[in-house]
Amino acid sequence: MFKEAYNIVIVGGGSTWTPGILKALTKHKEKLPLKKVTLYDIDKERQETIGEFGIVLFKEEYPEVEFSYTTDKKNAYTDVDFVFCQMRTGGYPMREKDEHIPLSMGVIGQETCGPGGFAYGIRSIKDMVEMVKDVREYSPEAWILNYTNPAAIVAYALKKVFPDDKKIINICDQPVNLLRSYGRLLGRSYENWEPVYFGLNHFGWFKNIYDENGNDIVPEIKKITSEKGFLPADAEQRDQSWLDTYAMVEDMLKDFPDYLPNTYLQYYLYPEYKLKKLDPDYTRANEVMDGREKRVFAECRRIAENGTAKDSSVVHNDAHGDMIIEVAESIAHNRHRYFIVMVENNGLIENLPDDAMVEVTATLGINGPRPYGVGKIETFYKGLIENQYAYERLTVEACLEGSYTKALQALTLNRTVVDAKKARKVLDALIEANKGYWPELS
Numbered sequence: 395m396f397k398e399a400y401n402i403v404i405v406g407g408g409s410t411w412t413p414g415i416l417k418a419l420t421k422h423k424e425k426l427p428l429k430k431v432t433l434y435d436i437d438k439e440r441q442e443t444i445g446e447f448g449i450v451l452f453k454e455e456y457p458e459v460e461f462s463y464t465t466d467k468k469n470a471y472t473d474v475d476f477v478f479c480q481m482r483t484g485g486y487p488m489r490e491k492d493e494h495i496p497l498s499m500g501v502i503g504q505e506t507c508g509p510g511g512f513a514y515g516i517r518s519i520k521d522m523v524e525m526v527k528d529v530r531e532y533s534p535e536a537w538i539l540n541y542t543n544p545a546a547i548v549a550y551a552l553k554k555v556f557p558d559d560k561k562i563i564n565i566c567d568q569p570v571n572l573l574r575s576y577g578r579l580l581g582r583s584y585e586n587w588e589p590v591y592f593g594l595n596h597f598g599w600f601k602n603i604y605d606e607n608g609n610d611i612v613p614e615i616k617k618i619t620s621e622k623g624f625l626p627a628d629a630e631q632r633d634q635s636w637l638d639t640y641a642m643v644e645d646m647l648k649d650f651p652d653y654l655p656n657t658y659l660q661y662y663l664y665p666e667y668k669l670k671k672l673d674p675d676y677t678r679a680n681e682v683m684d685g686r687e688k689r690v691f692a693e694c695r696r697i698a699e700n701g702t703a704k705d706s707s708v709v710h711n712d713a714h715g716d717m718i719i720e721v722a723e724s725i726a727h728n729r730h731r732y733f734i735v736m737v738e739n740n741g742l743i744e745n746l747p748d749d750a751m752v753e754v755t756a757t758l759g760i761n762g763p764r765p766y767g768v769g770k771i772e773t774f775y776k777g778l779i780e781n782q783y784a785y786e787r788l789t790v791e792a793c794l795e796g797s798y799t800k801a802l803q804a805l806t807l808n809r810t811v812v813d814a815k816k817a818r819k820v821l822d823a824l825i826e827a828n829k830g831y832w833p834e835l836s
């Protein structure tokens with residue numbers, strides 16, 4: 395693939411995360427030289443605000459790049475090397491329903507976990523399958539790097555629908571943001587660490603983290619967290635809901651001290667406790683609509699009006715923008731750098747099903763991921779992951795087959811629901827709320 399300069403399209407150009415990726419693209423121009431950057435979205439108005447920001451930014455920081463935004467698929471996908479995908483089918487209004495409806499029924503409502511993630515997953519599958527087909531029509535060799543959530547369900551669905559497409563990689567910024575947090579906790583850079591990670595997306599653990607001298611620093615991170623909690627890792631970075639989330643790492647390590655947990659595990663390990671902390675009338679979706687969405691769009695409008703991005707504060711300081719570019723660069727230039735990505739298991743976690751889409755450490759080169767196995771995992775982790783895998787698999791099959799029974803089985807298996815009567819009530823409410831987005835389930 396080695397090229398002088400690359401063509402990138404960002405799908406979901408109107409995403410609140412797009413400005414951060416655009417700024418990172420201008421920052422990494424030496425590492426990943428670009429020829430063309432295009433935004434694509436189905437919502438013309440939403441994307442226009444971000445697109446006008448991009449025009450000002452690239453004119454000032456990267457004038458040699460052809461920057462544009464479009465709602466036309468042919469314009470978007472012709473002659474593309476990398477697709478950065480971050481769509482949200484139904485937007486925040488549907489995310490709000492994903493979170494409010496289960497909570498109103500006494501069950502966890504969250505963007506990617508529990509019934510919220512279940513509803514979001516079924517909504518995402520159709521649009522994501524369509525996106526892959528569209529990309530392959532115009533750029534058969536493009537790498538598709540996907541952030542669209544719920545990544546666990548999207549990754550499993552795309553692997554089932556496109557089993558031979560080797561150029562789709564699903565990624566998540568949570569593990570690398572946790573590595574950054576551990577670095578803050580230790581007062582060190584995480585850049586040259588070698589993580590040993592295993593699980594599913596938003597459902598995994600760090601087993602070891604080897605630093606540049608080959609020492610495993612997990613014991614030190616555990617010790618500091620048990621003494622000072624985990625909040626010092628990131629206090630300045632987060633909205634209140636994220637501070638609450640990060641604070642729970644201490645509880646999880648106290649109860650299950652083997653490995654460093656992904657923060658999302660708290661919804662599955664402490665559903666009753668989390669339920670008491672979540673407000674059914676004002677969830678993370680509301681926080682984002684009142685916070686990041688307002689802030690990002692106002693800042694993009696201000697910059698477009700002023701004609702300069704030199705003083706822009708549009709980007710949240712975290713790994714999201716950098717990571718997807720570093721992934722693309724490692725592939726484009728065959729760097730074989732370490733990333734934590736989703737790949738088909740096939741024995742990587744020895745005692746889990748082969749077709750599970752597991753999240754593990756891999757090096758990324760021009761031929762894609764070379765994942766690292768972790769051998770057999772202990773009963774507790776095997777039991778948790780197999781249950782979550784079965785939920786994810788049944789969710790995808792329910793969507794692809796239009797099966798009500800498999801949808802009910804999926805929700806009943808989910809650790810945040812469990813009770814089949816509750817599962818049926820939540821499922822029927824979500825079917826009603828997702829009319830026009832979900833396939834008919836019978």
Ligand SMILES: NC(=O)c1ccc[n+]([C@@H]2O[C@H](COP(=O)([O-])OP(=O)(O)OC[C@H]3O[C@@H](n4cnc5c(N)ncnc54)[C@H](O)[C@@H]3O)[C@@H](O)[C@H]2O)c1
Nearest residue numbers: 406408409410411436437480481482521541542543566567
């Ligand atoms: N993988 C990760 O770790 C990670 C991290 C952050 C965000 N995300 C995901 O990135 C996505 C965007 O997040 P956000 O909060 O910025 O959402 P957002 O609602 O601000 O933006 C999503 C954009 O996608 C567009 N869209 C919807 N359907 C589309 C389609 N079929 N084709 C093209 N565009 C379409 C919408 O119009 C909107 O502009 C979400 O799926 C979110 O969960 C993932």
Ligand SMILES: O=P(O)(O)OC[C@H]1O[C@H](O[C@H]2[C@H](O)[C@@H](O)[C@@H](O)O[C@@H]2CO)[C@H](O)[C@@H](O)[C@@H]1O
Nearest residue numbers: 505506543566567568569571572678682712713
């Ligand atoms: O609730 P949101 O929309 O703010 O974020 C949802 C996403 O949360 C994770 O990304 C986190 C990141 O992992 C965390 O460390 C911090 O930097 O904030 C990010 C988002 O706020 C998760 O990885 C994504 O999948 C979610 O979509």
Ligand SMILES: [Mn+2]
Nearest residue numbers: 545566567568
């Ligand atoms: Mn994620």
